[in-house]
Amino acid sequence: MLAVVILTRNESAFIEACIESVRWADRIVVFDSFSEDDTVARARACGAEVLQHPFENYAAQRNAALEQVEADWIFFVDADERATPELGEEVREAIRDPRYVGWWVPRRNYLFGRLTRGGGWWPDYQLRVLRRGYARYERPVHEIVILQGEAGYLRNPLIHHNYDSPAEFRAKQRAYAWLEAQALRQAGVRPKPYTPWTMMVREFWRRFVRLRGYIDGLHGLRLAWWMARATWETYRLLQDAARVDTG
Structure with missing residues (x-):
């Protein structure tokens, strides 16, 4: 059995279209962290199962879903992502292959409504199709999968409508x-005094040059700069925490 699991919190604007895009799954489970809008009501109206679990961090939420959703395979799809029929057909075929216990899915990102090709935004592979009992998530943000076995690569992408505005993007990066x-x-x-600056420069170079963010023109330049600023902020916050730790 293949279950699509959609993690949600206040996703009423996206949930119905997401559910419609994964009708090919055997089960559709909305794994909600106690939304305050009508996400749950909309999901149930669309025929999805709903489970609720308090949010601690991203890795813990996915691990809880892996424990609670009974299925042979779990395909994690975010509420702002859409799975095409071609991807659904490929997933159902792929999970029959006994060599693999996981599958990487390419993701096509639209940022502020614009297809973004460089800077690490494409193909942006995500390890999302997991054989239950063979996978566990670690790290609270930008979580990674610890897989007990081999993973293959799919061809058809998830469509990700990622951020409506620059303000939303910057706010999310600050939270991250x-x-x-x-x-x-x-x-x-433990960072050095100069670490935020060196890491910021390194991230900008990685995004804009090594990962070819420049192919998206000014759009790619802005994204590379904002991601570099987020890296600076991460290490500045880490410095503040280190000062607290040392008294």
């Missing part, structure tokens, strides 16, 4: 920066 700083602190990372 705080979570990332906490993860680095727990891992024992």
